[in-house]
Amino acid sequence: MGGLQKKKFERGAATNYITRNRARKKLMLSLPDFRRLCILKGIYPHEPKHKKKVNKGSTAPRTFYLMKDIRFLLHEPIVGKFREYKIFVRKLKKAYGKTEWSTVERLRENKPTYKLDHIIKERYPSFIDALRDIDDALCMCFLFSTFARTGKCHVQTIQLCRRLSVEWMNYVIASRSLRKVFISIKGIYYQAEAMGQLITWLVPYQFSHDHPTDVDYRVMATFTEFYTTLLGFVNFRLYHSLNLLYPPKVWWKLSALSASLARVVSSADEEDAELDQFPEDMEKMEAREKEQKQQEAQRKMFQGLKFFLNREVPRESLAFVIRCFGGEVSWDKSICIGSTYDVTDETITHHIVDRPNIDKQYINRYYIQPQWVYDCVNAKILLPVEDYFIGVTLPPHLSPFVEEKEGDYVPPEKLKIMALQRGEKPANEQEEDNDEEEEEDEDDEEEEEEDDNADEEEDDEEEAEEKNLKEMEDKRSQGKSLQVKVTPGKVKVENPARLEQEEKAEEKRLAIMMMKKKEKYLYDKIMFGKKRKVREANKLAAKRKAHDDAEKAKKKKARK
């Protein structure tokens, strides 16, 4: 046969991929060095679509890299640094073996090091790219800063991670960009917004460490090495965008999170930039202005309030959150440096406690549990403090990361918060009216009102009417005279918006009546599907009600 026959596995997919061992030999590196290089450069293994073709007929599971990527790696200067390091280790071992201590000293002083700056510039050509990838970096830095300084991983790495995480937290405080907080059983999730990017990161609890054995520490250390470099540069840029001095001179003082950062140019505080006036619809502009005002109000939520943290609450997390929204915070001097005022200060407005009871109580301050702070941040308003007093069963801590769509089940607590957000007064006021007249059956009425709130999202006027009617019926059933009197009639103001809505509903009904049979069939199917969601939500609500009833019954029994 001739020599121009096509041979198998010589072109196409088979030549685009290369196995890991082959790639390693091509680069002349050891396996841990190869892994480290891939992690630093951001080169990941690929799974080819047709494994048999690439693997030359066998289906053995192998790790494949793209040939182009490996060829790109050959041009990387830190490959040479890795090889130098290998030689350095060899020379060091020899010197140790011959006990030539002066040689050891000299070699140690001239240890080969490498820099990752050019890799970062190559992987993230613009600042926004780096911001998109900063989630991972933040999680790693916060995680490593909580490690014990035993020497399992370099202590300098832990210190560097601690410094970077403190700098980041101070940036978030200075720019007031924290948006959401969620306390989970895993750790605390934060979400902040920087330069239009939403950044989510997870901070572990300080006291939870058991080091699992199946985690590869070298891989994590390499990732951390890269991420610390990245985070440092990002911090630098962020600080400069706010005209703050970087690096902050005494960062460990800032770790208390109670001091504010020094500014490079002492400009006037927070000059609010005015929005450019684009030729747009009035509605959009108004909406945007409203949003901006809301955001401004949210940023200054805790302004003017003075907090004091008791010993048993998580100090760093609470200090961070409180300061992000403009509040002042302090703690006992013996816990940490940086406490600004003492527990005996009269101007403290809120004292955060987590114990079942507390000895000395000052009059003009609220004693609340720490969940109040987090719930306020998520609800974006100051919630009523009464639900969070010491010894009170806390309302559940809802996740702010859940976006509820129309028709989904919404937990009653969330509905309450949404009502508060809309500025309505809660059902508490009407309860007070009842208290004056009927002291029995308070609980039942509260229940009914809460149920009303929970089960339906109707117009407020309708709700109020229903409640009134119920009250009147109850009063009548108990034989008391109604307070209804004949009064001159009031002109009912016709709400134009409501009228429009009614008209639209009428039109819709007419259109449905005029549909053809086939179209009606389709329409029914769609509505059935939609209503199914609502029905499920109702079912869940009924379950919840049953559970609440059971709880209430239990409580009553316990009381008796």
Place this chain on the structure above:
Amino acid sequence: MAAARRLKRVAASQPGFLTLKPSLNPSDLVSGRRKRVNKNKKKNWNKHSDINDVEEFLEDVRHQERTTGGLLSEKSDDSLFFLDVGQPKKAEQKVEEPVETKKRKGKASRPLRIDLILQHDSLIPPAKDVLAYQQPNAKKLRRIAQKAEQLAAKGVVPRRQRQLLNRRPVDRTAKKSATEANNNPDREYYDIWGQESRESADPWYLQQMGKKHVKRPEKLNEKPSVLPAVEVIAPGGSYNPDFLSHQALLQEAHDVEVKKQKQEDKLERQLAFNKEEKATEETVLREQVEGLVEEENEEEEAAANDDEEEVAVGAIALAEKKTERQRKRERAEKIKEQQRLATRKQTDQQQQLFQLRSIKASIKQREQKTKANQIKRKAKQEAQKSQPRRLGKLKFQPQDLEVQLSNELAGSLRQLKPEGSILKDRFKSLQKRNLIEPRDRAKFKRRLKVKYVEKRAFKEIT
């Protein structure tokens, strides 16, 4: 000198005279036949002249100078003699002693023996080494030194000195490797995105010199997975969760456990042994006895089988040769068959015109099927994208859901016991997003087999 010599000879010739050197006989000095020697010859000046007396005198002089530092005859009376007037007062000496510290009793005041040995014991000062003071080119060197002094006075300093002065002291505060290391806690950062590109020279030149910057391939900028970096836990994972979301999370964990349990049960069922299938004694006996016991039923069955076989044997008999008639008939039939098929085909084609509707319907059905398949395949691909890809030998093992049972839920933040390790969570997240491949720990493999030998004591026991 001659007189001194004569005196000595005369003294020596006295009969009782004792010489210093006992070997010498006094008589030898004076008497005895002397051979006559010519003293005028140079050879005899050294051989036959007696200079012992001179030598002795000179030795005596040298001895005096060594021991006393000069001729005794030239010394003054006071240096040689003193008047003994008894013991002087010792009280003054005793006052001085207690001033000294008691530590130095007498040991420090006494000089060391080695110092004593090394001292000069003659009082004659050692001779000056003239060669040591001799310098070749002393004049030249003096001239150079004077010139250098004059220049220094003017301010001009030689190059060596200038270089020494310019050398700065070495900064040995921090080790270079420690400050440049990547994990130095005090490392400096700068504005990496503010600087412009450094393409300074002509791109052709850079390429030829091998200094051209290699572009990063575009594909590397895509993320290997669509999953977000940080996945927030479900609302049921809050430390104080809402009842229903907690139940939902528990339900999920329950489903996972049920699945696991089902798989285990399936395995067990496959491996299970049915007791009824176990051989009883009766069946064992029957099996062993099979074919040995003769019965009538068996013979009839055997006969029926034989008949069937014979029929089959008969059909294999050879076929006879075909005649021409048969061949013609076959050909005609073939042609007829073909014609029939052709007309059938034509009529089919004509009839298809009337079947248009049903054909359309069938085509539509097929198209719908393909479309449905396409949609399914696309949905599968999308789902695959969020799954971790198989990158190596091991499959990805997702970690257990972090969930706290209802009785484990804490009432307050203080009593909260955290679930799960964030280190593991981050590691698994990296694997899930296809950034690293799942690997297990490296096993310890021995190159050479280990040989086990019993100790002698054990051998005796066992």
